[in-house]
Amino acid sequence: MENSRFLVSSSPHIRSGESTRRIMMDVAIALLPALFAGIWFFGLRALWLTLVAVGFAVASEIAMQKLMKRPVTVSDFSAVVTGLLIAFNVPSTLPLWMVAIGAMFAIVIAKHCFGGVGHNFINPALAARAVLLASWPVDMTSWVQPGVDAVATTTPLAILKGTEAVNQVLPNVMDLFVGNVGGCIGETSALALLIGGLYLLYRRVISYRIPVTYIATVGILAFVFSGFDLTYIPYHILAGGLLLGAIFMATDYSSSPMTAKGQVIFAIGCGLLTTVIRFYGGYPEGVSYSILLMNIATPLIDRFTLPRKFGGVKKSA
Amino acid sequence: MSNEKLTFKGGTHPPHSKKATEKLALEKANAPKVVVIPMQQHIGAPCDPVVAVGDEVKVGQKIGEAKGFVSVPVHSSVSGKVTAIEPRMYSGGTKVTCVVIESDMQDSIHESVKSKGSLESLSADDIKNIIKDAGIVGMGGAAFPTHVKLAPPPDKNVDTVILNGAECEPYLTADHRLMLENPEDVVYGLQALMKALNVSKGYIGIEDNKMDAIEIMEKAAAGKTGIKVVALHAKYPQGAEKQLIYACTKREVPTGGLPADAGVVVNNVGTAAAVAKAIKTGMPLVERIVTITGEGINNPKNLLVKIGTSFKEIIDQCGGFKETPLKIIAGGPMMGIAQFHIDIPVIKGTSGILVLSVAEARLPEASNCIRCGKCVEVCPINLMPAGLSAHAMLDNFDQAESLHAMDCIECGSCSFVCPAKRPLVESIRLAKREIIAKRKKAQAK
Structure with missing residues (x-):
């Protein structure tokens, strides 16, 4: 046909400006304040670890996709985000090669063996953290005091739990808030994490449902489990990986529910498991395992929280 | 006007893209030399042609007879001579039987076209018959025969008529201009529809990105009992039947049910105006307002077009293509139908001709679902x-x-x-x- 030169496709004919790349870039941008805080408190080593983690994550993705003869999708920035999160979940003293192994595990096993972006059933960065913690428990829990001297220390939650270093005193809440305490590179500065979280909320990359529900659950349960001691609330919320986990890891799209109701259930589950592990488990910290466990429950939660469809009313006689 | 924002749950905000045409007054399209009138422009059974090649026809003369209840007749939009009756492509994407008429450019009106009298003098059944005989269908795009909507099953308790002036599809401004320039006919049509259904409540739902239309419709509806103009939150798909019903009445149409199950009948404002015209002048549905717009067209316009005029003629009248366009759409960008070519006629359901540039219509490649929800x-x-x-x-x-x-x-x-x-x-x-x-x-x- 003479005029037949137009594109024909099924409607809709226009698309929004949203893209996977834009979303992942937003997450990476939101992680920057915490990265700066990590470098500020733990020195340049935090930066080297981050660069190695990101570099290996991206390189593993390219290698894996070439190997599987699939289109290379590193430009969607999701591997960068995973790399950043892995670095944020290790102490600044960790040998560089260990974080490289973590990054490779996250991308090759947790992400691409299950189908790549969107198909990982657990958070790749947390999977990597779990593997590293199980493989090198000592290196993964060698904390240093922020500052140039790199004095060995412990985390506020460990002090609170009394598992080790009984001679240490709890840091004050202000130090906790800005991040001037021992811990993983990206988890200590509540302030920086909250700035990132607000940015993600503003950009509508995440909804408030998972972070707020998760944090509130932990706050309330810490109050209850501690025998109604109010001082436990700020420590349990600000110390450890709760803010990092609640804002950046539990909100991972692939491994959290899609429905609003499901997200609330998921977050309550995360909060419950976190507090139970912290109070009654063997570890001082429970954020990563609780999120991993709830990741596994996500398909089930999605199935049982199908929203009520519009039009589900009875037909009038 | 009530101050609360009426709307539904969910929905999205595509760019309105209505700036190009929303301030442009309606113009009459140039008289076409040839019209191609499909025998099926509506949902339901196609018509049988009642004219033969060589016949002289006049404006408003019936050229296709409805078959069955869910069907409406088709009328000539010009006066002239039938030159062919054959299958041709139309905007539905398939071939249908079309009556091709060469216009004598006289626009002589057929003797059957005369006023049906005042609304007061007509019974509900009179109105329904007038609507059916005038070939009136839903003008929003779906083209469902209007008289069928006016005959809900007897067990349904219909108490409300809603006119859809939401025009939530981006780009389109046909309904907007109609409401601004002919609000009396819209209100008159609504009164006729209410009388046909014997109901006392009528709403005219308009998105609040058309405040001027809301104001003018309110003035036109002032003093008319039972009629209320409601401002709806501008959000897509506010003009979808079920969403519109919910926004106006908070009633939910059950799955698989009809609006009548929620006690409502919905019609487009353009349909109401066509009903008014059919009663006042007796002229059946032979022309409609079409928005011609998009980045790919030189002079976007709102045109009053005779049914059967080819897309090509209309596009030429609007200054032609700016660049080679990527896509031609009958209707809006969210639910309209992409066209293979432009040698197809405007029909009763053609609310817009959208000419999308490469930049507007480029469809990016799909990647993995990231489960963002x-x-x-x-x-x-x-x-x-x-x-x-x-x-x-x-x-x-x-x-x-x-x-x-x-x-x-x-x-x-x-x-x-x-x-x-x-x-x-x-x-x-x-x-x-x-x-x-x-x-x-x-x-x-």
Whole structure:
């Protein structure tokens, strides 16, 4: 046909400006304040670890996709985000090669063996953290005091739990808030994490449902489990990986529910498991395992929280 | 006007893109030399031509007779001579029987076209017959015969008529201009529809991005008992029937049900104006307002076009293409139908001719679903488009059915927002066709 030169496709004919790349870039941008805080408190080593983690994550993705003869999708920035999160979940003293192994595990096993972006059933960065913690428990829990001297220390939650270093005193809440305490590179500065979280909320990359529900659950349960001691609330919320986990890891799209109701259930589950592990488990910290466990429950939660469809009313006689 | 914002849950905000034409007054399109009038422009049975090649016809003369109840007659939009009766392509994407008429450029009006008297003098049945004989169908785009809507099953208790002036499709301004320039006919048409259904409540729902239209319609409706103009939140798909009914009345149309199940009949404002015209002047539906717009057209316009005028002629009148356009759409960008070529006629349901440039219409490649849940958030029916689509693409149509694929109204909000650019509504649409086919097969057994 003479005029037949137009594109024909099924409607809709226009698309929004949203893209996977834009979303992942937003997450990476939101992680920057915490990265700066990590470098500020733990020195340049935090930066080297981050660069190695990101570099290996991206390189593993390219290698894996070439190997599987699939289109290379590193430009969607999701591997960068995973790399950043892995670095944020290790102490600044960790040998560089260990974080490289973590990054490779996250991308090759947790992400691409299950189908790549969107198909990982657990958070790749947390999977990597779990593997590293199980493989090198000592290196993964060698904390240093922020500052140039790199004095060995412990985390506020460990002090609170009394598992080790009984001679240490709890840091004050202000130090906790800005991040001037021992811990993983990206988890200590509540302030920086909250700035990132607000940015993600503003950009509508995440909804408030998972972070707020998760944090509130932990706050309330810490109050209850501690025998109604109010001082436990700020420590349990600000110390450890709760803010990092609640804002950046539990909100991972692939491994959290899609429905609003499901997200609330998921977050309550995360909060419950976190507090139970912290109070009654063997570890001082429970954020990563609780999120991993709830990741596994996500398909089930999605199935049982199908929203009520519009039009589900009875037909009038 | 009430101050509360009336709307529905879900939905999305595509750019309105109405600036190009919303301030442009209606113009009469140039008289076409030839019109091609399809015998099927509506949902339902096609018409049988009642003229033969060589016959002289006049404006408003019936040229196609309705077959069955769900069908409407078709009339000539020009005076002149029938030169062919043959299958031709139309905007539905298939060939249908068309009556081709060469205009004598006289526009002589057929003797059957005369005023039907005042609204007071007409009974409900009179009005329904006038509407059917005038070939009036839903002018919003779906082209469902209006008289069928006016005959709800006797067990339904219909108490409300809603006129749809939402015009939530981006780009289109045909209804907007109609409301601004001919509000009296819209109100008159609504009164006629209310009388035909014997109801006392009438709403005119308009999105609040058209405040001027809301104001003018309020003035036109002032003092008319039972009629209320309501401002609706400008959000897509506010003009979808079920969403509009919910916004105006807070009633929910049940799955598989009709608006009548919620006690409502919905008509487009353009339909109401056509009803008014048919009663006042006796002129059947032979012309309509069409918005011609998009980045790819030189002079966007709102034109009053005779049914049967070719897209090509209309596009030429609007200064032609700016550049080689990528896409020509009959209707709006969210639910309109992309066209293979422009040698097709404007029909009763053609609300717009959208000429999209390469930049506007480029469809990015789909990537993996990242489960962000944005499609779930925007779905006005509360479905899980990502899950439904995943089943549809694996040919798991039974699972798609159990996830309520048949409730999908195909508004396209999910595909619009998807950051991975996945063909969500496209695949759900496919599942619906498969499910319907399966049900038909099961019935035949």
